Amino acid sequence: MTGSASELARRLGDHAEAVCREYLSNGHRSGNHWMVGDVRNTRGRSMHVRLKANAKGAAGKWVDEANGQHGDLLDVIEHSCGLVDFREVADEARRFLAMPLPPPQPQTQTHGAQGQTAAARGSSGAARRLFGMSQPIAGTLAERYLAGRGIVLSISERALRFHPGCYYRDLVTDETQTLPALIAAVTSLEGRITGLQRTYLSPWLDPNGKVGKAQLADPRRSLGHLLGNGIWLGLQPGVPVPVMAAGEGFETMASLRTVMPALPVAAATSANHLAGLIFPSGCRRLYIAADADAAGRHGIERLSQRAGAAGILALELRPRLGDFNDDLRHLGPTHLAAWLGDQLVPEDARLFLPFE
Structure with missing residues (x-):
């Protein structure tokens, strides 16, 4: 681990419980540990994150007793957010810690079969691509869902979109499906999309003729760089x-x-x-x-x-x-x-x- 990475891990360890509440939200505190299913934020108790340093080791260190995996809070951010490149992991950690970002470094782009730049899973690029593939909410299930909640917004609001078949993966069973979703863009003050939030919707109307959330353990998920933005x-x-x-x-x-x-x-x-x-x-x-x-x-x-x-x-x-x-x-x-x-x-x- 580089000096920069070890320093980030140490600083995250100073706020270990806050990190766990943010990135391992399906777990809970038990004594000096945060208990959760695994580093991907699955429900369960096999993974233990140390919240305070003691004789056994530093705060933020974790071990999964089910498979023997272990690591620090940078690993938690990487796997729970689905990030691939360490640069994105470090950026997300710095955003969480409200640290100034280092000067941007030139990066090598990976191109897919169609010649398009491939966005890393969970990145701001992935958020922008999903938002771009979505459509305005007028006349969609998303508009009907919001109306059922009493929410009526101007058609000029550009932060909201609808996707009729948004990918969803169950973090416990690993099963996948596609569901309609309300897509809300997370942006910087300059208007640049840095992330988004997906609210998965039921494809069927309830007995009152309204659209509700999908029957999922976590019908609302976010991705991308969120801290500081909204x-x-x-x-x-x-x-x-x-x-x-x-x-x-x-x-x-x-x-x-x-x-x-x-x-x-x-x-x-x-x-x-x-x-x-x-x-x-x-x-x-x-x-x-x-x-x-x-x-x-x-x-x-x-x-x-x-x-x-x-x-x-x-x-x-x-x-x-x-x-x-x-x-x-x-x-x-x-x-x-x-x-x-x-x-x-x-x-x-x-x-x-x-x-x-």
Whole structure:
């Protein structure tokens, strides 16, 4: 292992539990270990990740008792994200740690049979290719799914697409199938696609005539480079964003966008990614969407601290029910707008709430 790699592994080990919660989300903590099925994030208990250094070794070291495999947290990132090139593994680790990226290095491209550059599985290139193969959501199951959740967005939103037969692999059985999916692009502030999130949908309507999520253990999956970036709705690259909202889940932020269609919002896809979201230029006020059960609290607190250090006023928005999509569906947009109006700075309420 190179000095750079060993240093990355050590720094990841300093945040071993956070790394496990992000990349081995199907596991759980047990004493000084994180228990999970294997390094690909399969459900189970055969793989143990040491969370704190002790006499047996450094934090972040792991062993899979089922097959004898062992390694460090760089291996976890590589296998759980499906990455191939070590450069991408290191980049993802640095993004997680919010480290500055090294200068880009020239890279050799691999070409397929048709002469196209092959994107490494799980990379930003793979995300851009999948997004490019998808179609606008108008008239699709994706639009019907969102409408069933009470979410109505402008047709000008470019972050959303639909794929009628998106590849899905069961991480436990290794069986594969294709399913319709809502595709949400994760982008940088410059508008470049760095990753995406797939929400797998049922191909059949439920008894109420609505489209639901596919009956899967994990119907929502992400790929690509996510940390610092987000699923942006209403962002215009290069245009200052004085007021914005950010949160963990896409449907939470799309619900806020439904009742505040002029407010730019970002969904970070996870608590750790929320903590590392990069602020747009000119940002003065940041509303952070929280869930009623305070899940992902550490992400909210870290983002608030970073905002304060950058001179940005951070304010929390709290739902009445479990989350803002619950509020939208069960209370309706008018009641949700009134509830938000009491939490916004008065000038923002006048500017962003058309129901006021």
